Amino acid sequence: MPWDEGLVASLVYDRPDPSEGRILSYVQAINEALVLALEHDPSVFVMGQGVDDPSAMFGTTRGLQQRFGPARVFDTPLSEESMMGVAAGAAMNGMRPVYMHNRPDFVLLAANQLITHASKVHFMDNGQTTVPMVVWAAIGRGWGSGAQHSQSIQGILLGVPGLKIVMPSTPHDAKGLLLSAILDNNPVCVFEHRWLMRKDGIVPEGFYRVPLGRGICRRTGRDVTIVGASHAIELGMQAALLLAAEGIEAEVIDLRTIKPLDEGIILESLKKTGRIVAVDTAWMKGGVCAEIGCLAAEKGYADLKAPVARVGLPDIPAPAGYTLEQIYYPDAARIASAARALVRWDAAPAGPG
Amino acid sequence: MPWDEGLVASLVYDRPDPSEGRILSYVQAINEALVLALEHDPSVFVMGQGVDDPSAMFGTTRGLQQRFGPARVFDTPLSEESMMGVAAGAAMNGMRPVYMHNRPDFVLLAANQLITHASKVHFMDNGQTTVPMVVWAAIGRGWGSGAQHSQSIQGILLGVPGLKIVMPSTPHDAKGLLLSAILDNNPVCVFEHRWLMRKDGIVPEGFYRVPLGRGICRRTGRDVTIVGASHAIELGMQAALLLAAEGIEAEVIDLRTIKPLDEGIILESLKKTGRIVAVDTAWMKGGVCAEIGCLAAEKGYADLKAPVARVGLPDIPAPAGYTLEQIYYPDAARIASAARALVRWDAAPAGPG
Amino acid sequence: MIRYHYTGDGIGGFGRFAAGQPPAFLLGLHRSMLRIRRIEEEIERRYHEDQMKTPIHLVIGQEATSVGCCAALGDTDLLYSSHRTHGTYLAKGGDLKAMLCELHCRANGCAGSRGGSMHLIDKGVGLAGTSAVVGGAVPIATGAALAAWMKQEDRVIVVFLGDATTEEGVTSESLNFAALKRLPIVFFCENNFYSVQSPLETRQPPRELHKWAAAHEMPAVLIDGVNVLAAFEATRTAVARAKAGEGPSFIEARVYRFRAHAGAGDDSRTGYRDEAERQQWERVCPVRLFEAYLVEAGLLNATAIDALEHEIAEEIADAFAYALESPNPTEADLYRHVYAE
Amino acid sequence: MIRYHYTGDGIGGFGRFAAGQPPAFLLGLHRSMLRIRRIEEEIERRYHEDQMKTPIHLVIGQEATSVGCCAALGDTDLLYSSHRTHGTYLAKGGDLKAMLCELHCRANGCAGSRGGSMHLIDKGVGLAGTSAVVGGAVPIATGAALAAWMKQEDRVIVVFLGDATTEEGVTSESLNFAALKRLPIVFFCENNFYSVQSPLETRQPPRELHKWAAAHEMPAVLIDGVNVLAAFEATRTAVARAKAGEGPSFIEARVYRFRAHAGAGDDSRTGYRDEAERQQWERVCPVRLFEAYLVEAGLLNATAIDALEHEIAEEIADAFAYALESPNPTEADLYRHVYAE
Numbered sequence A, B: 001m002p003w004d005e006g007l008v009a010s011l012v013y014d015r016p017d018p019s020e021g022r023i024l025s026y027v028q029a030i031n032e033a034l035v036l037a038l039e040h041d042p043s044v045f046v047m048g049q050g051v052d053d054p055s056a057m058f059g060t061t062r063g064l065q066q067r068f069g070p071a072r073v074f075d076t077p078l079s080e081e082s083m084m085g086v087a088a089g090a091a092m093n094g095m096r097p098v099y100m101h102n103r104p105d106f107v108l109l110a111a112n113q114l115i116t117h118a119s120k121v122h123f124m125d126n127g128q129t130t131v132p133m134v135v136w137a138a139i140g141r142g143w144g145s146g147a148q149h150s151q152s153i154q155g156i157l158l159g160v161p162g163l164k165i166v167m168p169s170t171p172h173d174a175k176g177l178l179l180s181a182i183l184d185n186n187p188v189c190v191f192e193h194r195w196l197m198r199k200d201g202i203v204p205e206g207f208y209r210v211p212l213g214r215g216i217c218r219r220t221g222r223d224v225t226i227v228g229a230s231h232a233i234e235l236g237m238q239a240a241l242l243l244a245a246e247g248i249e250a251e252v253i254d255l256r257t258i259k260p261l262d263e264g265i266i267l268e269s270l271k272k273t274g275r276i277v278a279v280d281t282a283w284m285k286g287g288v289c290a291e292i293g294c295l296a297a298e299k300g301y302a303d304l305k306a307p308v309a310r311v312g313l314p315d316i317p318a319p320a321g322y323t324l325e326q327i328y329y330p331d332a333a334r335i336a337s338a339a340r341a342l343v344r345w346d347a348a349p350a351g352p353g
Numbered sequence C, D: 001m002i003r004y005h006y007t008g009d010g011i012g013g014f015g016r017f018a019a020g021q022p023p024a025f026l027l028g029l030h031r032s033m034l035r036i037r038r039i040e041e042e043i044e045r046r047y048h049e050d051q052m053k054t055p056i057h058l059v060i061g062q063e064a065t066s067v068g069c070c071a072a073l074g075d076t077d078l079l080y081s082s083h084r085t086h087g088t089y090l091a092k093g094g095d096l097k098a099m100l101c102e103l104h105c106r107a108n109g110c111a112g113s114r115g116g117s118m119h120l121i122d123k124g125v126g127l128a129g130t131s132a133v134v135g136g137a138v139p140i141a142t143g144a145a146l147a148a149w150m151k152q153e154d155r156v157i158v159v160f161l162g163d164a165t166t167e168e169g170v171t172s173e174s175l176n177f178a179a180l181k182r183l184p185i186v187f188f189c190e191n192n193f194y195s196v197q198s199p200l201e202t203r204q205p206p207r208e209l210h211k212w213a214a215a216h217e218m219p220a221v222l223i224d225g226v227n228v229l230a231a232f233e234a235t236r237t238a239v240a241r242a243k244a245g246e247g248p249s250f251i252e253a254r255v256y257r258f259r260a261h262a263g264a265g266d267d268s269r270t271g272y273r274d275e276a277e278r279q280q281w282e283r284v285c286p287v288r289l290f291e292a293y294l295v296e297a298g299l300l301n302a303t304a305i306d307a308l309e310h311e312i313a314e315e316i317a318d319a320f321a322y323a324l325e326s327p328n329p330t331e332a333d334l335y336r337h338v339y340a341e
Ligand SMILES: Cc1ncc(C[n+]2csc(CCOP(=O)(O)OP(=O)(O)O)c2C)c(N)n1
Pocket: B049, B078, B080, B102, B106, B109, C083, C084, C132, C133, C134, C135, C161, C162, C163, C164, C165, C166, C190, C192, C194, C195, C196, C261
């Protein structure tokens, strides 16, 4: 899927400071995690449409088949539902598949196997079988990806018991979370974001894990909490800079795993700031934003000084055209303005509520 | 799927007062809606696994094939994904299919056609094509239906733009909402609840519509709002009785349609009561409960006098065994106790928040 | 009107396969079938007592396929099946008590009461998994075969599927993948002509299921599913092929269920199928037919049958008593195993 | 190494179909193919300018299938296709300006800039829908055929699908349903041997796609997909069958795309396929081959070709200019058509 290469290549990210450690791109970090996992454990294997082709799944699977052979790194027929079941069946029998998809949209073809089988088997058979598998996919955005190639499906899957969902925002975490996901004994969805693929970051060598289910504070602040994951955190950090220029100090919480959700880190930050903006790459309705907003009002109510706010996608399919894409997708400014409104809400309690 | 007949037959509901009108069972009300729709419009047709068999989809499709012929009422191969696409394709070409499923779990096999096609076509082609179709399914509960035959998937679908989701709670609404759904020019999921199937109610004769997107107040009260749909409202009404005995007056809002969500009726009730318990037949996490809770904190914050509360399913697959089912599923007592805690919260603001 | 005729050779069909088989083997098959029949009948008889609060999908009439197939499998070979689990579970050697405890929703059921009748499992004997979603087990079994192939285990995977399961796209996908990778798997299709109450003719054009399967590039045979020896022989051939690294096979066995799709009793009188159709197939009851053959062959007589019936009846009575005395799960059990450690 | 050889008759393949066809018809086919080729080339040439911010999936090399097929269809017959839309859109008579506006994300694009290249649509000429999800259009087209059948319309539905699309279970399901209901639909499979960069051999066991399709109980033929007349003839036969109420057909056309799966230029040098393979197929370029045939047959000469090229070039230049001058959508457009009234 090379069409958006140009777009992604044109994105500009801050260059990390090489004195802090080794710099890798996001794609390289994922590739390294896969290499380590394949080296580490003979039961790990990688499958997916095109994982062995020259595009190498955005480069993340580059060289893997050459190194680990076609039995452990292989292309699949275009049969998402069956391949998800195959991955689950292999996982139920001692293997650790990593099943990679170009887009989360295609995971929906396998909803039955993922939701009704892989996620439930361990519970249904009273813990006799484990299903250690990773379902990896890269969220699309822009360049006419449109309604059928841009879906962020974490909100759709958030309610599914037995499933874990990981959404890294940095090369460091992309590697460490993927390793944790592969070593986890449950089905874990890892949703990457296409726009992070060229981002560079400090990535330690060798094997390390970022624990699943634990968020991290990316920026401390006293006035408002911006919380989310993946590319939304990229925007959240930019928003924090905009806000800082106005004297508003935003705390930015990167959840890293949205299921299980690190409720503690959210509630703790809320205790400090009293205000919360939930950000997500997906639709706001009934998804990650809604869960965070509800959580804040349920378990953090006493700390709330203003309404909760959410910044994600409107209840509209993704348009394919460039002009409409710019309007459809939230940017840092939109997050900043949501945060600003919360901070100002104190002054005018009858306001935006 | 006759295994739970006995269970459903054993449920006891209040008998409506025959002086108020004609009494029909829930199943009969649905059947009548289908008959009217088939009579009213030659483009309406009914398809689904077993719609023409002696079980007649819990009785809802009884007699339809005899009356309207096998071209308009027909059984399908066991091919959910394709049949969903067939329904969408027929809808895109002037027909109004009603595609019926025994269980929402089976709709997940067609997630791709429902989420990525039917719901998006109208938007994607700039309004040139409409997709007037109904996807009907009956949520299972109990009698060992278990993890794969009891899923309530409204939370999973809540975020999907372009889709409507209807969840009736009375025979009157089951008929009126189904007629509205069939006449609507969008894909509409109608999720019935297996436990409501034998409930009787006053059902007007002839053609009438209950508007989509509009909730109704089932019981007025000043102290706390219980809001939800479908069988959760049955439990909510029972809970209100328990609460009334303690002097707590609960308002019960039956949303009837959860997408589009009638935000107005929720926020209005909240303005009065200041407290809200969101109830649902599905998982609490990231679904209908989360959306309502977030909405309250987002647009009703100024009215909130206590944390929001949700009562639905825990983040656990449905167990099949009888004993565990009783613990897994919430009942009226659990809703009442959530409401009670909110009312008492005033007295102890440092409490459950 | 009889839609689906029996087209096998009846009792005449055994001779060709029986030659050279030791009597003990043949008697074992008979015993296994009779035992399943009696267990199913007892479940059916007691079902209305509502102690088993779980859906049941009886295999009465379809015993020969499970038993014949499993006789060709070793303990390390794995079996996956659909909602209709009782036959495969018992034929593969699943523990009767654990099964009945599961049906009675007890804590010591084979799935701790969390699965119910549609999710019987006994990993010790290779009954590795089931799905209540039609077609759900097919790719999972294919994945198990992939694992066996990757780990170079000397193991075959068999998955049971119904006729309607061939309509699920995932089955076509799985056949393709198994053929592509030459996986050690046998797709065992029990064609009982119905999906719940829907006859094959309302779901598929006139075609033969095994020919459709063959188009996915694997050997596909049609067998007489009331003939336990035919099921055994077809499975043995397929297993040998799989173990030789030659890949998957598909077996279509024409069978008939004598009872309703689910629950107790037959429901033919509701009209979806003709009583005469069921009666025709009951005349080639797989258990009685084989019994008659063994009697004719001098391997079995009335006394031996009586003793067998008696022994089986005792085992069943014991197992039910055990199940009814077994403990229910407790709240703490509900929270276990949502995630694996 | 050449994996997928051309096995057709090249220029020798036209004669058998051309007999009796009016010259204007043959020349029309040539014109239509040449026009698509030149449009695609211009899109490709300008793609790096980034005015078309949309994925493109060029049909260069695959013109004969769209053109031949559409020549056998009437205006009321409907066509559905996949992500690779340009050929079918233009061959069915889709408006070039509306297409280029869509590619340029303009408000007056055929989908108002909301679809992009993968969702070209022109309902006026029966280009009824496309899906960017592989296999997505197949059941939808089948549903369109169901609607036509229910409304007793004199209409055939054609759906284009790639070789990889036969791996999606939904395709098997849809073939089954179409055959069951004898729907008026033609499944037109362009087998270009690749799915993105994955060759058929890594996705399916050695088999012929049309034989697999035939197992779903419908006539299935293999044709030389570089032969526009073969595509026409096969479609005509299938359409006649469908209109006579005899049900669906499947056509496998072996073709080759000369460019990368998506975007501009060829990517063979990345190694997933051999340049020699592409070159072999380029020698049977569907446009030049048919042109050569028409020249040989005396129906076309250099002057006529020149005039044609000129006319086409002008149309294309105009259309691009029009697109570039067209207005962008505005914010209000985003909120339209989420729900239908
Ligand atoms: C995907 C799906 N659709 C529908 C059902 C409901 N259902 C349960 S069993 C069954 C019949 C399946 O028929 P077949 O595969 O022939 O097996 P049989 O019951 O005849 O053994 C159906 C339709 C289901 N469980 N899963």
